[in-house]
Amino acid sequence: MTQYIFVTGGVVSSLGKGIVTASLAAILEARDLRVNILKMDPYINVDPGTMSPFQHGEVFVTADGAETDLDLGHYERFIRGARMSQRNNFTTGSVYDEVIKKERRGDYLGGTVQVIPHVTDEIKRRIHAVGDGFDVVIVEIGGTVGDIESQPFLEAARQLRLEIGARNTLFIHLTLVPRLAMAGEIKTKPTQHSVKELRSIGLQPDVLICRSEEPLGREVRNKIALFTNVEERAVISLEDAPSIYQVPVMLNDQHLDDIVVELLRIECNAADLGEWRRVTDALAHPERRAKIAIVGKYLDMLDAYKSLTEALTHAGIQHRTAISVRYVDAEELEQGGCGALADVHAILVPGGFGERGFEGKVRAACFAREHNVPYLGICYGLHAAVIDFARNVAGLDNAHSTEINPNTRHPVIGLVSEWQDRDGTTEHRNGEEDLGGTMRLGEQRCLLADSSLAAGLYGKASVLERHRHRYEVNNNYVAKLAEHGLVIAGRSDGDDLVEMIELRDNDWFVACQFHPEFNSSPRDSHPLFRGFIAAANRYAARPAASAA
Numbered sequence: 001m002t003q004y005i006f007v008t009g010g011v012v013s014s015l016g017k018g019i020v021t022a023s024l025a026a027i028l029e030a031r032d033l034r035v036n037i038l039k040m041d042p043y044i045n046v047d048p049g050t051m052s053p054f055q056h057g058e059v060f061v062t063a064d065g066a067e068t069d070l071d072l073g074h075y076e077r078f079i080r081g082a083r084m085s086q087r088n089n090f091t092t093g094s095v096y097d098e099v100i101k102k103e104r105r106g107d108y109l110g111g112t113v114q115v116i117p118h119v120t121d122e123i124k125r126r127i128h129a130v131g132d133g134f135d136v137v138i139v140e141i142g143g144t145v146g147d148i149e150s151q152p153f154l155e156a157a158r159q160l161r162l163e164i165g166a167r168n169t170l171f172i173h174l175t176l177v178p179r180l181a182m183a184g185e186i187k188t189k190p191t192q193h194s195v196k197e198l199r200s201i202g203l204q205p206d207v208l209i210c211r212s213e214e215p216l217g218r219e220v221r222n223k224i225a226l227f228t229n230v231e232e233r234a235v236i237s238l239e240d241a242p243s244i245y246q247v248p249v250m251l252n253d254q255h256l257d258d259i260v261v262e263l264l265r266i267e268c269n270a271a272d273l274g275e276w277r278r279v280t281d282a283l284a285h286p287e288r289r290a291k292i293a294i295v296g297k298y299l300d301m302l303d304a305y306k307s308l309t310e311a312l313t314h315a316g317i318q319h320r321t322a323i324s325v326r327y328v329d330a331e332e333l334e335q336g337g338c339g340a341l342a343d344v345h346a347i348l349v350p351g352g353f354g355e356r357g358f359e360g361k362v363r364a365a366c367f368a369r370e371h372n373v374p375y376l377g378i379c380y381g382l383h384a385a386v387i388d389f390a391r392n393v394a395g396l397d398n399a400h401s402t403e404i405n406p407n408t409r410h411p412v413i414g415l416v417s418e419w420q421d422r423d424g425t426t427e428h429r430n431g432e433e434d435l436g437g438t439m440r441l442g443e444q445r446c447l448l449a450d451s452s453l454a455a456g457l458y459g460k461a462s463v464l465e466r467h468r469h470r471y472e473v474n475n476n477y478v479a480k481l482a483e484h485g486l487v488i489a490g491r492s493d494g495d496d497l498v499e500m501i502e503l504r505d506n507d508w509f510v511a512c513q514f515h516p517e518f519n520s521s522p523r524d525s526h527p528l529f530r531g532f533i534a535a536a537n538r539y540a541a542r543p544a545a546s547a548a
């Protein structure tokens, strides 16, 4: 029978519940258990796809094309045994959506539809749906205990514990134990209150994970144990860590996994965290440093670039390179020139939407091309590179993307429906006129060109990568661009869209239409990011650098 571990959070948000969830999953996997993870989000949006990155951070795209919470990115970076899919993240909004649909269809046979049992039943159905084939499912309940929105989730968890038995469920509660600077004291009261809140809805935590700036002493843990009715050994202290990848080892050092398997009565091997120790060792002892510019516009919300910065870190682990990211405001490049790019070792232009800052991205691509600085363009970063090349190398004046200028004379980037032969045989998801929900989403196969840089980096002829965009390189311009030295390094399987480009005359200039950052993890970094950081290191070590 699949067993369920629920992870809740108390006192404040942003304590790192997602990291703790992912880390526990990693340790259990290292004990040879089959682990899946589910994130339940309390907001009313049906999915995070429409939420602004300014508010919610990155939208993580799963292989099956679901637009999900960024915590799913952490899950995939920490475990190998389960791929996240659209079933691994759902919101209150989607639950209500389903319940209301059923009600409209008459499925409830005229009954009064209520939170208990109808909404909670739907939640439980979805929790069970991810259990098949796994020993343990860790369910992260978004939000903070006490929030009005998360109550149905907690209630569903309570019911589930009753239904499948206490020994098949476990509750872990994450809280904050602050130190008050003026009193010089560590305060346990917020934790006590938060647990009280949980108990008032019928949930007694089995384990507490106490987030604090420094390790908590025995006395404090003792006090928390006494007031919260949790065993002292299960009051775990988790201080701020220099890297999130240290958390599995930190939790294992305090025997979290031993407590979990004991309470769930699972017989399994001890955890082998050798790979995680190698990751943290590489992070702690870098041999060089690479300065990478990320040219974007969500600079007040760096979570918008979560997978991206993690992917850079992973490549850094591989090359024993500490990555320092310089976030460069694309709009500033538009106004103030490219000074901010002058001393970086590589330039990354990530995905994005809309007009604001786009010309700055084109400038960044132009700067990288002209100065032979390693460039990695992702999605919008590919569009920027193609537009720069079209305008400034291929002589296509004012070339543009129809996303920004629908009337451009040279639509080198556009919707497939705008430039494809209407009687053509290729049918493509982007072919619809209505933009709502018409993104090219999820994993698709890309065929790599022989002897391209990309084929060398990947070491294979075709790869699966994830998409999230509407606009494509216009195939009608490809011949003209290629004439001037743009290499089409990858094409989509079947519908023959441009997936990757490289510049023949540059040392390392690569752009892709897909998002490789979603396929990177600390133990297996991504080939493109590995190549990018290697190029940054070569650039940093070039003879001209010492002369400068």
Ligand code: GLN
Binding pocket: 350, 351, 352, 353, 354, 378, 379, 380, 381, 403, 468, 469, 470, 471, 472
């Ligand atoms: N705005 C571009 C498009 O929709 C690129 C999207 C992205 O970078 N994810 O095609």
